[in-house]
Amino acid sequence: MKFLLKFSYVQAILWPGLLGISLSACSALGSFGGETFTLEGELPANFSLKAQAQYSVANECNGRWQAKTFQSNFDSAPHQYRFKIPVSYRDGLCEMQLSKVALFIYGRYGGKEWQQTYDNGGLVMVDKLPERAPEFQADGTFTKRAKCTWVFQISKLYLEISKLLSCRGAGAYLVREDLPDKTVRLGFDLSDKERPYLNGYWLETSTGWKPCTGRWGTRFEELCTKPPQFRTFRMNDRECTVYPNCTE
16 A cells, blocks of 8 residues: 555656646647748849748648748848748657748838838639640749739828838749749839829829818818819928929
8 A cells, every 4th residue: 555655656756847847749740841842033222021921830740730930121222132931841749740831021211210111913823724824834943924003192191102012923822832942023113103002192293292171171182173272292301292202
């Protein structure tokens, strides 16, 4: 009886430690690298790119989806970015498989904290490409360029000119099995010409864009009338009549 009590006592002491060793051994498997691909390209001045790789569980492991984030820095000049992104990896007993790479394209147009915005893009993993979707070239590269444009409006919060970023073509379908050791080159071009966020609320003149007023009497741009009536707006702490030059 004393032996059983003594054994139970020893077991009670050792069991948490053994459990800890077991868990440590399991976690020691940890996350280790598997197949990867390269995402690279060019960014305009004052742009940054964040890529969020999203992974789903590919086996019967009791795990959850995971994400790995890669981000470039802002630069005052055009610059390159380059990310090495896993296509698959193991996390403990779980086999993780890439399902999507969400892209966040950041741009800043001034020195104030609120003068920064972003648009979205993404690389979607598929088993088979949609019809007419581009494929990898024979040299193992996939090349595409996105076209970004600044669109402007009178900010509802700051009552100055604020901008939104619109990027077209910032994404692609990719066959997951084709990705390992391949290179996806996604470049970004910024248009020299900006446009209003709201069609019909600004009128383009020989001196630039002018915001209309006259329908509802608000503090913001309004749908242009015939003949048009114009209002002033603020930009960089100045009272302006025309965008982007401020004065005519």
